[in-house]
Amino acid sequence: MTILNFGSLNIDHVYRVDTFVQPGETKHSKAYMINSGGKGLNQSIAAAKAGSLVFHAGLAGRDGGFLLEKLQAAGVNTSLMQASPEVSGHAIIQVADSGQNSILLYGGTNQMLTEVYIDQTLDAFGDDGLVLLQNETNLVGEIIEKASKKGLKVALNAAPYSDKVQTYPINLLDWLIVNEVEGAEIAGGEADEGLLQRLADLYPQTGILLTLGSQGAQCVQNGHYSSIGSCKVKAVDTTAAGDTFSGFFLYGVMEGLSIAETLRLATVASAICVQRPGAADSIPTLTEVRQAMKDGSLTPPEVQEW
Ligand SMILES: Nc1ncnc2c1ncn2[C@@H]1O[C@H](COP(=O)(O)OP(=O)(O)O)[C@@H](O)[C@H]1O
Numbered sequence: 533m534t535i536l537n538f539g540s541l542n543i544d545h546v547y548r549v550d551t552f553v554q555p556g557e558t559k560h561s562k563a564y565m566i567n568s569g570g571k572g573l574n575q576s577i578a579a580a581k582a583g584s585l586v587f588h589a590g591l592a593g594r595d596g597g598f599l600l601e602k603l604q605a606a607g608v609n610t611s612l613m614q615a616s617p618e619v620s621g622h623a624i625i626q627v628a629d630s631g632q633n634s635i636l637l638y639g640g641t642n643q644m645l646t647e648v649y650i651d652q653t654l655d656a657f658g659d660d661g662l663v664l665l666q667n668e669t670n671l672v673g674e675i676i677e678k679a680s681k682k683g684l685k686v687a688l689n690a691a692p693y694s695d696k697v698q699t700y701p702i703n704l705l706d707w708l709i710v711n712e713v714e715g716a717e718i719a720g721g722e723a724d725e726g727l728l729q730r731l732a733d734l735y736p737q738t739g740i741l742l743t744l745g746s747q748g749a750q751c752v753q754n755g756h757y758s759s760i761g762s763c764k765v766k767a768v769d770t771t772a773a774g775d776t777f778s779g780f781f782l783y784g785v786m787e788g789l790s791i792a793e794t795l796r797l798a799t800v801a802s803a804i805c806v807q808r809p810g811a812a813d814s815i816p817t818l819t820e821v822r823q824a825m826k827d828g829s830l831t832p833p834e835v836q837e838w
């Protein structure tokens with residue numbers, strides 16, 4: 533089955549500094565890198581590398597050519613995207629010698645989706661498949677409603693969390709994907725052992741995937757609960773770990789693999805991702821994941837089901 537991701541795309545401008553620039557100060561940076569980013573781009577790439585047929589939807593800004601190339605190089609279909617004369621979403625990131633970062637975001641074309649474009653794109657996509665969203669674009673609630681009305685499956689990664697999430701029709705989703713921070717914001721209270729259950733009680737019709745960093749991940753669908761730990765690896769950069777997990781998880785459920793097998797693949801894929809620096813470039817292919825499992829270099833923990 534096919535995935536249509538109304539997803540964010542970002543250009544990350546990364547500057548190395550000794551310490552962050554202060555109010556009123558002008559300073560030279562030590563190095564500059566330009567990276568592709570955005571949870572939408574990462575999740576399209578992860579799902580495509582897992583083996584799904586993925587259409588990325590959204591507006592490519594006038595400076596967004598390399599983002600399109602990045603998607604295409606990973607096998608993502610960009611034919612439903614539209615060109616825009618505005619600037620793409622971007623981030624100005626300072627990375628200090630302390631290792632801390634300081635990030636200024638501009639939504640750009642990620643925040644300029646229109647109902648007309650959404651309707652056109654849903655019509656062109658057809659009636660079979662899954663619509664994927666993150667909380668980095670505008671009109672998220674409207675897209676959930678429109679896609680659900682067409683009978684499409686819908687998954688939302690409610691990241692990064694904002695108060696707007698509470699206004700989305702979460703009960704219409706087939707899958708709500710959150711980490712412990714986003715889950716606790718939605719359900720209220722602490723990110724404790726009861727969190728998955730509290731989310732399930734709030735949204736009994738919705739499948740819920742809760743990722744817990746190095747603690748692993750849990751999910752529930754139709755009263756069927758599953759949980760898996762994480763692979764013991766040396767993490768060098770956890771950027772895109774959650775996006776990798778989401779992409780492989782959705783591939784597995786869409787292909788009709790068992791939840792246990794799906795969780796194993798997503799866990800090994802994310803463990804490979806955190807061992808590599810970078811974001812989209814650190815996402816492995818399904819072939820790499822299966823090879824790591826076969827040669828024993830990564831063994832997923834046992835899945836518990838109840
Ligand atoms: N330090 C780590 N070691 C091994 N696996 C990890 C580590 N951090 C994350 N993962 C894997 O990546 C998945 C997603 O990470 P998580 O931090 O929950 O997502 P997010 O990036 O959205 O916060 C986890 O469920 C786990 O499988």
Ligand SMILES: [Mg+2]
Nearest residue numbers: 711744745774
């Ligand atoms: Mg995390």
